[in-house]
Every structure is written in structure tokens, then in C-alpha cells.
Amino acid sequence: MSHPVDNAVSAVRTYIEQHRAAFLDDLVAWLRIPSVSAQPDHAQDVRRSAEWLASKLEETGFGTAEVWPTAGAPAVFAEWLSEDPEAPTVLVYGHHDVQPAAREDGWSSDPFEPVVRDNRLYARGAADDKGQVFFHTLGVRAHLAATGRTTPAVNLKLLIEGEEESGSPHFRALVEERADRLGADAVIVSDTGMWSEDTPTVCTGMRGLAECEIRFHGPDQDIHSGSFGGAVPNPATAIARLVAALHDEHARVTVPGFYDGVVELTDEERALFAELPFDERRWLDTAKSRAAHGEAGHTTLERVWARPTAEVNGIGGGYQGPGSKTIIPSSAMVKLSFRLVAGQDPDHVEKAVRAWAAGQVPEGIRCEIDFAPATRPCLTPLDHPALRSVARAMGLAFGKPVRYTREGGSGPAADLQEVLGTPVLFLGISVPSDGWHAPDEKVELDLLLKGVETAAHLWGDLGEHWRHAP
Amino acid sequence: MSHPVDNAVSAVRTYIEQHRAAFLDDLVAWLRIPSVSAQPDHAQDVRRSAEWLASKLEETGFGTAEVWPTAGAPAVFAEWLSEDPEAPTVLVYGHHDVQPAAREDGWSSDPFEPVVRDNRLYARGAADDKGQVFFHTLGVRAHLAATGRTTPAVNLKLLIEGEEESGSPHFRALVEERADRLGADAVIVSDTGMWSEDTPTVCTGMRGLAECEIRFHGPDQDIHSGSFGGAVPNPATAIARLVAALHDEHARVTVPGFYDGVVELTDEERALFAELPFDERRWLDTAKSRAAHGEAGHTTLERVWARPTAEVNGIGGGYQGPGSKTIIPSSAMVKLSFRLVAGQDPDHVEKAVRAWAAGQVPEGIRCEIDFAPATRPCLTPLDHPALRSVARAMGLAFGKPVRYTREGGSGPAADLQEVLGTPVLFLGISVPSDGWHAPDEKVELDLLLKGVETAAHLWGDLGEHWRHAP
Structure with missing residues (x-):
């Protein structure tokens, strides 16, 4: 008799394999909608993208899927409640708008006509952020199929905004206005990445x-x-x-x-950063810079993530x-x-x-x-139970130890943390080569499906290890 | 019997009074030519201005009056030689081009339709620099009339360029090319001003x-x-x-x-600067600044003139x-x-x-x-014989002690000093309120005529006190 964890992993994989083609077809259809929030002549496309997503989430099985208007572009809210009264509530954050893109910017193919080459899906928004939002639609169904449940082990909420690429000007007001619908025990942001194809990581905070x-x-x-x-x-x-x-x-x-x-780095955190396969020369190439320079007594990673x-x-x-x-x-x-x-x-x-x-x-x-209005930093301690669940779920999906990173940038997730008083976690499978905001943006299909797997494992793990205190 | 100096002063004044109306009519005619060197559609006007001036200088009595082409706008060269073989040679520098001006910039009347109000002549170029070039035409004739000479006591040369308001891009090349015609014992720049209506001054150098x-x-x-x-x-x-x-x-x-x-300031120079009726609050108003700030150990005037x-x-x-x-x-x-x-x-x-x-x-x-190509500083020592002549001539004209200033700005006169190896002196009667480069530029008619007087006295004084070493 095989180990139950192995069973869970293979059940999730089997389900994903069976639904992979339809999942990708749907994602491609969504990527075809040029939901460029920065360009007024695409305002109708951003609305269409929100409606498409809400409709797809209902079809997926979410009991609620609503388009929420804002003073700018609309967001999408969806909810799939657990029948377990002690199930924790998780709010997934992502965005359905994309950066501007035009063939003549240097794209090898039309940015809004997705194509697969070398097991990579090329399109504007493939990684930032439609692909990473969309893996949650298949993830929750794989969770149900593999566990035989009829409702998820967590109360799952999604808030997918439509103005992230324009600086989220109305996001905080939206969160404040809808705070009663958004209440959660944790926010999971799926709008970041991991260290590399070979090194799965969980981000624990943003500046x-x-x-x-x-x-x-x-x-x-x-x-x-x-x-x-x-x-x-x-x-x-x-x-x-x-x-x-x-x-x-x-x-x-x-x-x-x-x-x-x-909050100074602990010795454990410094040690975890130091474990990452960091190559400063390569990093300088990415930074297009000729030298590293920063606060004395700190490494480059400490400088960009924690200082x-x-x-x-x-x-x-x-x-x-x-x-x-x-x-x-x-x-x-x-x-x-x-x-x-x-x-x-x-x-x-x-x-x-x-x-x-x-x-x-x-x-x-x-x-x-x-x-200007400020954005607060957010940081989830390494021993937070939800963070441990994310790391375990990712470890199952990738079959590897999961390491920890942080994000040097800043994002609207901090508004969720502040308004809702909720810890923020990050679950992303994008890699630095995905070309966010650049021509030939892509997502690695294998990693995208690892994202689906991770989500599938995460809800069960969270429901098992982290009970909502009523 | 009256004192010979008084005689000289009154002889000059009488001559000027007799010719004042015609002199002003001529100046007004010249000021009507909008010789704006910075604006290509005025290129023809700049040429017309040069031709007008050359023709007027011939009419005045200059034996030579030539329009000198450059790669840009033309200059005017004129020469009136002395019959005295030991007469020193003086080269007067000025310019016949003007700054741009338009009625709508805030002028009370058309900038190229000169008018006299309150004994001031308003027109673009009235002070910078046509008025100050033009006083030399009447000055040399007053010198001849008052002394009974048929030729001036100095070899008088004029070089009036056409691109000063555009940064004199071709001036140095012109001076180098024509150095054999421009040879002189001193250069007199008539493109500066004096301290104020009440305080006649001689400028002794430029930065x-x-x-x-x-x-x-x-x-x-x-x-x-x-x-x-x-x-x-x-x-x-x-x-x-x-x-x-x-x-x-x-x-x-x-x-x-x-x-x-x-070259540090001497105690004498510092004392002379300190004698000037300098009001720092007024100076700050002119500087549109709220505080004086500069090198420790120096006054404001020292800072802008000599540091x-x-x-x-x-x-x-x-x-x-x-x-x-x-x-x-x-x-x-x-x-x-x-x-x-x-x-x-x-x-x-x-x-x-x-x-x-x-x-x-x-x-x-x-x-x-x-x-960029640099401009050299120039400074004429206080005891230079030509400087003493300028001060004496100015003192006769104004009937007051003459004080000393310097110029904080920089100008093409430095090229004359450098290429010709000649000391540079300054003779200007403009005052700070004349509005150089601004709307309602004007020249005080009384001061303009003092300029004529000064020139009339200067040539005689120079010829008497400063002999050309053959």
C-alpha cells in the first residue's frame, strides 16, 4: 500500500492531467482579451475581462462570482464556502489587467494572440497576472477531486482587481468599502514569482x-x-x-x-537567504549595473529584501x-x-x-x-502556520525543499493587510525570465501546472493545520 | 580768462548741443532696424543694420568703413587714422545686433519704433548696444571740433560685431583672420554700464x-x-x-x-569697491534672491566681480x-x-x-x-595709463569723481585681449535700470550725451598722455 501523501500527489496530478487541455484553452481565451488598464481605449476590454472571469469562476463552481465596479476599472470577487464551520478563510489576491503591449515593441508574435513554443505560453499577462490567477480555478477543483470533498477545506475568496498595472488607484477604497465581504484569516497573493525553475521559493514579505x-x-x-x-x-x-x-x-x-x-533579520533568516543559489554577477546583469553598492554589513539580497x-x-x-x-x-x-x-x-x-x-x-x-500616499511593508514570520502550509504544499508539488525569499518591491497587497488586519502570504510560480512588462512575456507551462498542484494541496493543508478560531 | 579744461568741456558741450538732434534722429533710424541675430528671419535686418552703420560711419568721417562677412552675421569695421605718427591706436568694440523683442512681451510701445518719454529713449538696442556704439560717431567729431584738429589724437578703429546676442560664435575666428587690421594699443569696450545715474564708474575687468x-x-x-x-x-x-x-x-x-x-584683490581695490554706495537689500531685489551667500571672507561685490x-x-x-x-x-x-x-x-x-x-x-x-570653449578673464590694472585716461575723460564729462567697478559676466572682448595681446578697457554709460534683454529697454538721453562727451575727451587725453612706442 502506497503512502497517503504519494496518493494525494498522484491524485492531484491525475486530475490536472485530465483537465489540462481545457484549462489552457480557457486561459488562452482570457489572454486574448487585451485588458490594458493604462490605455483608455481598452477600458471596454478590461470590463470584458472582468465579466469573462466572473462567468468562468461561476462555471468552475464558485457559489458567488461578482463584478465589482470601482471609480476606475472593475474588480472580480468570488467565493466558495466550506461546509466545515471551523475552516479558515483565505482571500486570494491577483489582477486581471495587463501592461500595454504591441507587436512592434519587439514581440515575436502578437501579444494578445497566445502561442505555445517550447512548452512556454507566450502572451501579455501569461505570468503577470492572468496565468497565476487562473491556476486557482483548476487548483480548487483538483483539491476537491483528490480529497473527495464537495466543498473546499477552506472558505475560498478571490479578489482580482483591474487596475494593478495602473497603480491600483481605487483599490484601497474598494477594500474599505467591501471589507465585510473580504474578511479572511489570511491573504494569499498570487502576483509574484519564485527564485528560479530549479528553486521553488515562498515569498514572506514585501517592502x-x-x-x-x-x-x-x-x-x-x-x-x-x-x-x-x-x-x-x-x-x-x-x-x-x-x-x-x-x-x-x-x-x-x-x-x-x-x-x-x-525589524532586523534574524540569524535564521540571514542563513536562509544565504542558502539561495545567488550569483552576484548574474544578478548585476539583470540589474544592468556594473557594481553592487549598498548598506554596509548586508549582502545584496538582504539589501533589496530586508533593508x-x-x-x-x-x-x-x-x-x-x-x-x-x-x-x-x-x-x-x-x-x-x-x-x-x-x-x-x-x-x-x-x-x-x-x-x-x-x-x-x-x-x-x-x-x-x-x-504621495504610502504603501506599508508586510512580513509574515517564518513560523506562521499558514506560511508553513504554503511551503508544504509547494514542496509536495515540486518534490523539493522550498526556500524563502522576500520581495523588494511594494504592492497593493499591503492595503489588504492594513485594512483587513490580515497576514499576507505569497504564492507565485513565475520566474525572473518570464518578462513581466517586457516583450515576449511568457509562463512556463510546467510551472503553471505546479501552481495548480500547489493550490490543490494548500487548501487541504490549511484546513487541516490551521483552524479558524470562532 | 577761463581755465583751459573748462574751455575744453564747454567747447565739447556746445558742439554736442548743436548736433544733438541730428545724432538722435540717426540713432532712431538705426534702432528701427530689428537686427535680431538669434532669429533667422531677421538675418536680412542684421545685414541691413551693418550696411546702415558702415554708411553712417563713412558719412561721419571715418576714412574706412567696411562690412566684414563672417560665417554668420556680418560685423562692421571702420578706421579714422591720426596724422600724428606717435598716436596710440584704440580699437572700440561693440555690437549692432539686438536681443529678440516683441510688443506682447510687455513693452509699452513697439520695441522697434523708438519713442522718447521723460528724456529716455525707449527701443530694443537703445542701451545694448546701438546707443553705446553710436555715441562714438558724435564723440570723435566733438573731439575734432573742440580741439581744432583735422584728424583724431588717436588712430581710432571700430569693430562692431553682429552676433553678440547669439554668443559671438564666429567672433574669435573673425578676429584671428583680421588680426592685421585690428592691431591696437588698447581695446575700449562700449557694451557695459556704470554703477548708477549718480555714480559714474569705469569697469576694469570681466570674469x-x-x-x-x-x-x-x-x-x-x-x-x-x-x-x-x-x-x-x-x-x-x-x-x-x-x-x-x-x-x-x-x-x-x-x-x-x-x-x-x-590675482587677489589689493587693499586699494577692496577699498575702492567699498566706497561704492552698495545697498545689499536693493542688490538682492535685483538678484530676485532672498539671501546673499558666497565665499567666506569676501563681500558680495568682491564675490561677483573678483572671485x-x-x-x-x-x-x-x-x-x-x-x-x-x-x-x-x-x-x-x-x-x-x-x-x-x-x-x-x-x-x-x-x-x-x-x-x-x-x-x-x-x-x-x-x-x-x-x-565648451572657454572665455578668458581680463583685468586692466588701476594704474594703466589708458585706464587713467578713461577715468579722467569720464570725470570731465560728468563733473564728478569716477569710481571703479568690474563686470561679473564674461564677453567676447576677452578674445580681443587674447588674440591681439591688447589690454581691454571699458567705457559704458548704461545703468542697471536700462532693462537689457527685457521689455521697455531704454537709454537715459542725458547719460547717452555724457557718453559722447566722454569719448570726445578721451581721444585727446589718450593722445596726450599715452604715446605709441614705435
């Missing part, structure tokens, strides 16, 4: 983001650098000095209070055209973004930056600062 | 100018500040640090070797549009200009800046620097 523009005003208009040069404050020089003062010689941010509350940063996104002032213009510019500005890690409070960071900048303004310069 | 653009290249393209932020060098941060390192806490330029050779500077004319990199873009920019650049004072060698400064910048480039950043 947050605070952004500001600082403007220094000097003379009321550009003035002649011959007549006045050397004798009045130059706002471009002053803004450069401000930026230069932002980091010390160890590349640490100098803003007093900036690091307040930062807060201050980066200049843009700087400008005075004459930038060809040739020269002998002026002292009237003003100069810098756009700064701060990536935040667990424990940092964006409001506190904003206050700290404002106070620091105010202290850097030379006499004769007037300073203005605007902050 | 030079070295300009460069420094570009820092980081990642090969803009990269995501979430994925890579904190772990690779940011070229915008690096260029800001370069700019911040350009000055020390005393606002002195830190570039090693930058101050090499600087070398490093100013940022423009800085740019990354995203500068509305909102935010979470990138590490691929590159950033800064445009720097260095004002140079007597004793500084632009080539040496260029080498010093290149070496300094190379030492500021962080690992992983590639640096490019381009220098």
Missing part, C-alpha cells in the same frame, strides 16, 4: 514605499550666473547637497529616526538642453522614494524626512515637500 | 568662463527601485554627491588647483514629470560653469576639474565630461 518630491526655490526667476554667480544661494547646488546628505559613508540613510522600529532604502528617482533644475545657459536656476527638485521594511511606519518616516529636510535648507532657499 | 557638462552613467537602462533599490549605485545620487563636494563649508571651490594663479565661482546651471536625471516613477535612473548629468578671474588659466581649470571629477566617480558609475 513598503513612501515617496516624496522636494522642491527648493531660490531666485524668483532664473538669473544671470555672471552678474550674480558666487553671491546668492543656488537651489540646484542646495538640492544636490541635500541628496548628498541623505546617505552616510556606509550607505546608511542619515535621516534621524528613519530606522526606528525596523529600507532611500533612492533618487529623479532630480532636475535649471537648463538641461543642449549646450549651455549661464544661469542660476530659480528652482530645483528631487523625487525620492523610500522602501520600508517591517516595523517602519510610513507616517513616522514622512515626519522624519520632513524634519530632516527642513534642517538642510540653506538661508535664502524656500523648501516645499509633497508626500 | 572669464569655463563651462562643462558631466554625465554619470549607472544602469544601462532605468531599473526598478523596488527590485534593485539599495543595492546598486544610483547615478543621480552620485552626481548630487559630486555637486555637493564642489564647495566646502566656506563656499570655496574644493577642486584642487582651481584657485591657482588667482572665481562654480555654479550649477542645470542638473537632471531620471523621472521629472508629475507624480512618481519608482526607478533608479540610468544616468544623470550636471552643467557647471566656472567664472574665472585674472590669473586663472581656463586650460588649467579644465584639467583640474577633470581630475577632481574623476576622483569623485563611485564604483559602477561611468563618467563623461565635455568642456
Whole structure:
């Protein structure tokens, strides 16, 4: 008699194998809808994509599948309740809108006419994010088939937004408005990736983001650098000095209070990062950069995943055209973004930056600062029961040990964490070569089906190991 | 019997009074020609202006008056030789082109339809520079009339260029090509001003100018500040640090070797500057600035006239549009200009800046620097005999002590100094309120006629006190 785990794995695989063709046909049909949220002339396509998905989720077996309008593009909400009264509730987050794409950008085939080459499915949205949303439709059915259940072992909710590629401008309002429908014990974000084809990983957190523009005003208009040069404050020089003062010689941010509350990496986490097959030269190739540089005492992976940063996104002032213009510019500005890690409070960071900048303004310069709405960091501890379930489910699907990563970027999932007060987990099967936002975006079909498998195992594992405390 | 000096003054004034109306009519006719060198559709007007002037100079009595073509707009050369074999030779520099002007820029009347209001002549070019060129036509005739001479006491040459308002792109080549015709003992630049209506001054020097653009290249393209932020060098941060390192806490330029050779102000010069009725609050209003700031140990006037500077004319990199873009920019650049004072060698400064910048480039950043052709500083010592003549002539005309200034800007006169090896002096009667390059440019008619008087006295004084060493 074979081991029950082996039985579960093969039952899931058998079901997936039987339904693979129809699953892919459906995904291809969805990928054909050019749901580009950034382009107003595709607004109708984004709506069509939402309706298509809602209808497909109902057909899949979700008891509820609704298109939720927003002030922008619509989201899709679906729900498949468990009959188990102690089943935990899981909210899956993804998005059905895609980045712009045109054949002439360098695509080998039409971005909205999906094709399979070398066991890869090429299309805009194949990995980011339709493919990774769609594996949940087959995953939950494989879960039911392999376990013989009639309802899932978790209350499964899906919230698939339609404006992620446009910065999710209405997402937080939507979550706040629908908070009563979205209540969950955990959020599972399926809009990220894993380390590589050979190294399945679970992401445990994302950095947050605070952004500001600082403007220094000097003379009321550009003035002649011959007549006045050397004798009045130059706002471009002053803004450069401000930026230069932002980091010390160890590349640490100098803003007093900036690091307040930062959750430092544990030795275990540092060791887990160090286990990853990281090749700095390859990473530099991806970063299109010639050198690694960052906070002293930390590795590159620690710097991008677990350390807060201050980066200049843009700087400008005075004459930038060809040739020269002998002026002292009237003003100069810098756009700064701060990536935040667990424990940092964006409001506190904003206050700290404002106070620091105010202290850097030379006499004769007037300073203005605007902050954009911030995104909070999120981090799930390694010993969180739901995180352990994700790792176990992924391990079953891939037949390998699962390692841990984090995400250096920031995303709307943080709004779910904040508004709903729910831990955020990440389940993604995309790999760095998938070409998000680039020409020839693709998803590896084998990995896509591993995503289906993982979802199938995850719901059973969660229902078994993590009971909802009523 | 009256004093001979009084006689000379009144003889000059009488002659000018007799010819004032015709002189002004002629100037008005010239000002009607819109000789805007920066605008290609006025190229014909610039040529017409040159021809008009050459013809007028011949009519005035200049033995030679030629239109000299250049690769751009034409210059005018004229010559009136002295019969005295030991007479010094003086080359007057000015320009006949003007800045663009249009009624809708805020002019109270058509900029090319001169009008007199309140004893001021309003027109584009009234002060910069047609008025100040034109006073030489009547000045030399008043000199002859008042002294009873048939030829001037100096060999008088005029070189009136046609591209000064476009940066004099072909001026140096013209001077090099025509050096044999332009030979002189001194150059008199009539394209500057004096302190104020009440304070006649002689300018004794101009600062030079070295300009460069420094570009820092980081990642090969803009990269995501979430994925890579904190772990690779940011070229915008690096260029800001370069700019911040350009000055020390005393606002002195830190570039090693930058101050090499600087001719320091003498106590006499500092005392002369301090004698000027300088009102810093008023000066700040003119500078449209809220504070004075510059090299420690120097006054504002010393800073703008006699100290070398490093100013940022423009800085740019990354995203500068509305909102935010979470990138590490691929590159950033800064445009720097260095004002140079007597004793500084632009080539040496260029080498010093290149070496300094190379030492500021962080690992992983590639640096490019381009220098534009430089303008040398020029300075005539206070005890130069020709400078004493200018001061005496001005003192006779204004009936007041004459004080000394310098010019913080830089000009093509430096090319004359360098190519011809000739000291450069300045004779200008424009005042700060004349509105150079601005709407409602004007010249004070009383001051314009003082310019005529000064020129009339100057040629005699020079011929008497400064003999040409054969």
C-alpha cells in the first residue's frame, strides 16, 4: 500500500492531467482579451475581462462570482464556502489587467494572440497576472477531486482587481468599502514569482514605499550666473547637497529616526537567504549595473529584501538642453522614494524626512515637500502556520525543499493587510525570465501546472493545520 | 580768462548741443532696424543694420568703413587714422545686433519704433548696444571740433560685431583672420554700464568662463527601485554627491588647483569697491534672491566681480514629470560653469576639474565630461595709463569723481585681449535700470550725451598722455 501523501500527489496530478487541455484553452481565451488598464481605449476590454472571469469562476463552481465596479476599472470577487464551520478563510489576491503591449515593441508574435513554443505560453499577462490567477480555478477543483470533498477545506475568496498595472488607484477604497465581504484569516497573493525553475521559493514579505518630491526655490526667476554667480544661494547646488546628505559613508540613510522600529533579520533568516543559489554577477546583469553598492554589513539580497532604502528617482533644475545657459536656476527638485521594511511606519518616516529636510535648507532657499500616499511593508514570520502550509504544499508539488525569499518591491497587497488586519502570504510560480512588462512575456507551462498542484494541496493543508478560531 | 579744461568741456558741450538732434534722429533710424541675430528671419535686418552703420560711419568721417562677412552675421569695421605718427591706436568694440523683442512681451510701445518719454529713449538696442556704439560717431567729431584738429589724437578703429546676442560664435575666428587690421594699443569696450545715474564708474575687468557638462552613467537602462533599490549605485545620487563636494563649508571651490594663479584683490581695490554706495537689500531685489551667500571672507561685490565661482546651471536625471516613477535612473548629468578671474588659466581649470571629477566617480558609475570653449578673464590694472585716461575723460564729462567697478559676466572682448595681446578697457554709460534683454529697454538721453562727451575727451587725453612706442 502506497503512502497517503504519494496518493494525494498522484491524485492531484491525475486530475490536472485530465483537465489540462481545457484549462489552457480557457486561459488562452482570457489572454486574448487585451485588458490594458493604462490605455483608455481598452477600458471596454478590461470590463470584458472582468465579466469573462466572473462567468468562468461561476462555471468552475464558485457559489458567488461578482463584478465589482470601482471609480476606475472593475474588480472580480468570488467565493466558495466550506461546509466545515471551523475552516479558515483565505482571500486570494491577483489582477486581471495587463501592461500595454504591441507587436512592434519587439514581440515575436502578437501579444494578445497566445502561442505555445517550447512548452512556454507566450502572451501579455501569461505570468503577470492572468496565468497565476487562473491556476486557482483548476487548483480548487483538483483539491476537491483528490480529497473527495464537495466543498473546499477552506472558505475560498478571490479578489482580482483591474487596475494593478495602473497603480491600483481605487483599490484601497474598494477594500474599505467591501471589507465585510473580504474578511479572511489570511491573504494569499498570487502576483509574484519564485527564485528560479530549479528553486521553488515562498515569498514572506514585501517592502513598503513612501515617496516624496522636494522642491527648493531660490531666485524668483532664473538669473544671470555672471552678474550674480558666487553671491546668492543656488537651489540646484542646495538640492544636490541635500541628496548628498541623505546617505552616510556606509550607505546608511542619515535621516534621524528613519530606522526606528525596523525589524532586523534574524540569524535564521540571514542563513536562509544565504542558502539561495545567488550569483552576484548574474544578478548585476539583470540589474544592468556594473557594481553592487549598498548598506554596509548586508549582502545584496538582504539589501533589496530586508533593508529600507532611500533612492533618487529623479532630480532636475535649471537648463538641461543642449549646450549651455549661464544661469542660476530659480528652482530645483528631487523625487525620492523610500522602501520600508517591517516595523517602519510610513507616517513616522514622512515626519522624519520632513524634519530632516527642513534642517538642510540653506538661508535664502524656500523648501516645499509633497508626500504621495504610502504603501506599508508586510512580513509574515517564518513560523506562521499558514506560511508553513504554503511551503508544504509547494514542496509536495515540486518534490523539493522550498526556500524563502522576500520581495523588494511594494504592492497593493499591503492595503489588504492594513485594512483587513490580515497576514499576507505569497504564492507565485513565475520566474525572473518570464518578462513581466517586457516583450515576449511568457509562463512556463510546467510551472503553471505546479501552481495548480500547489493550490490543490494548500487548501487541504490549511484546513487541516490551521483552524479558524470562532 | 577761463581755465583751459573748462574751455575744453564747454567747447565739447556746445558742439554736442548743436548736433544733438541730428545724432538722435540717426540713432532712431538705426534702432528701427530689428537686427535680431538669434532669429533667422531677421538675418536680412542684421545685414541691413551693418550696411546702415558702415554708411553712417563713412558719412561721419571715418576714412574706412567696411562690412566684414563672417560665417554668420556680418560685423562692421571702420578706421579714422591720426596724422600724428606717435598716436596710440584704440580699437572700440561693440555690437549692432539686438536681443529678440516683441510688443506682447510687455513693452509699452513697439520695441522697434523708438519713442522718447521723460528724456529716455525707449527701443530694443537703445542701451545694448546701438546707443553705446553710436555715441562714438558724435564723440570723435566733438573731439575734432573742440580741439581744432583735422584728424583724431588717436588712430581710432571700430569693430562692431553682429552676433553678440547669439554668443559671438564666429567672433574669435573673425578676429584671428583680421588680426592685421585690428592691431591696437588698447581695446575700449562700449557694451557695459556704470554703477548708477549718480555714480559714474569705469569697469576694469570681466570674469572669464569655463563651462562643462558631466554625465554619470549607472544602469544601462532605468531599473526598478523596488527590485534593485539599495543595492546598486544610483547615478543621480552620485552626481548630487559630486555637486555637493564642489564647495566646502566656506563656499570655496574644493577642486584642487582651481584657485591657482588667482590675482587677489589689493587693499586699494577692496577699498575702492567699498566706497561704492552698495545697498545689499536693493542688490538682492535685483538678484530676485532672498539671501546673499558666497565665499567666506569676501563681500558680495568682491564675490561677483573678483572671485572665481562654480555654479550649477542645470542638473537632471531620471523621472521629472508629475507624480512618481519608482526607478533608479540610468544616468544623470550636471552643467557647471566656472567664472574665472585674472590669473586663472581656463586650460588649467579644465584639467583640474577633470581630475577632481574623476576622483569623485563611485564604483559602477561611468563618467563623461565635455568642456565648451572657454572665455578668458581680463583685468586692466588701476594704474594703466589708458585706464587713467578713461577715468579722467569720464570725470570731465560728468563733473564728478569716477569710481571703479568690474563686470561679473564674461564677453567676447576677452578674445580681443587674447588674440591681439591688447589690454581691454571699458567705457559704458548704461545703468542697471536700462532693462537689457527685457521689455521697455531704454537709454537715459542725458547719460547717452555724457557718453559722447566722454569719448570726445578721451581721444585727446589718450593722445596726450599715452604715446605709441614705435
